[in-house]
Amino acid sequence: MKNTDFTLCLNPNPTPFSSSLSTQIKSASISKTKENPFSSSPSFIYVSIFSLSIFLNSVVSIFDAFSSKDRVGTVLQLQVLSLALLFLLYSALGLLNNKKGSYFWPDPVLELVLLLAFVEEFLLYYLQRKDTSGIENRYFDLLCVPIAICVVSTMLELRSNRSIYSKSVRGIGLILHGTWFVQMGFSFYTNLMVHGCSLHEKSRGNYTIKCRSHPDYHRARSIATLQFNCHLALLVVLVVGMLSLIGKRNGVVVGASGDGLRYKPLGAEIQLMDSNGWEFHFGFR
Template sequence: MGSFKGHALPGTLFLVVGLWHIWSALVRYVSDPKSFRVRVWNPVPGFDGRMRNLELYVIAVGSFIDLCIELLYSPHFKYFVNGVLNPAHMNDFEHSGMLLMFFIFGLIALLSQETRFLLLPEGALCLIAATAFSAEYLLFYFHSTTHKGLEGYYHIILVLLIGLCILSTVTGALLPTSFPVDLCSGIALTLQGIWFYQTAFTLYGPMMPAGCQLKDGMISCRSADNEVRGELLANFQFFSIVLGVLVAVVVAYGFVASRFGHSDVKRLHAVQDVLVDDQLRGY
């Protein structure tokens, strides 16, 4: 069974990294569209040394802290009961494996960036990141916790978003110059982070649907109608989040293009405006 903090902490990490990825992709593209390359992580411009690799430190340190919480704090070192793994904390052990993969990705990327011992191309880092997302996908798809009913519905949507992260990251390795692919990666990360928060507030916070409750570690609804209403509410929440993120990305693109836009981007927009005017005159 999950908890509010157990969803809010990874949600924060995914949300911060996702928003930074979107912003960086937009700035890099409008600044010089001809030399644009897909990046699985984005350095902080204007800084040298470790501050330049701040995103990688956030990924590595954040996943390590969450790993310690899942593996050390939650089970209180009670790993075995009667000679077998403690069944009461299988959920924590599974989450630890997922977080370990993200920690390994952050560590490998840092070694590749700051040392000469592990120089990897961006495509290889994309595939390593996709491996970490695949571990997360398998965790939530084959979870030891029985995700049925309303809880299961929220986790199904989460699994779909993780699948989008895998697809966009792998595609980034195959299409290293595609701006839409890089932007999609940032959007998928952001949506995943927001959905972690939405799950926390709905299932373990003040937004529990009417007729449903958290009791004895399980989420139950009084009737099938209450459960269906909860699922419909989840659909509405998801569509609202997707729409909100897409609108925010469009607004951010307009702002970034006006402030950092390269002459090629401005020329492209001018040509599009002329084409639209011609089409309107034709009508």
């Protein structure tokens, strides 16, 4: 009898209660992830599309560098390939989480992959110095600002996953990141380039922007800083306007944790109270 009890202790059979409990925990975790608007399937699909496009563009640039016998261009595009693969991994894990019946990856794992991708992107543009006098270096330095915002917000999200503020800050950083990328495209490849400067390409992915004289270099760097300040000012105006509209429509949550009372401006009720106060004042006199 004792041997039988000892065998049962070593090889316990799973009870229906334990299996149902684990199923409930897994389903609750998956539903919690799906309820998060920042971790929805469309967002992961967008990330995968952009990452795949960057990956394909880098592959084409690598073949162009091989045909042009540009070793520097090949190495640069290999770095971009690794960066695109990290973002693809992040989107793939997120899509697996949102798929029914698939293995559930914890949110810290996803955020860690995303953090590694942002850190690699920051180092890529911060350390990229093919030509120390090139104007593109100024644009790359300014691009590090929104990337640093994404890095810090993702680190904060790893610490407190339930906080919506870190996700909002990362969204603002991504907006500035995207608008500055568009500005770089116009400033590098169109007629909007600074007067007195021109684009010199060794291959499709290895280029530099050179100017004719030293004053032209100073003017080009100053214009790049002015453009970034305009993008930043426009973003601040848009964010403040959106927050004011959201606060006017939904009210403001009182409390640091977001579980407090929801305060909403009274509007016409304040005017009614003011008018009643004046009537009471004059009636008392």
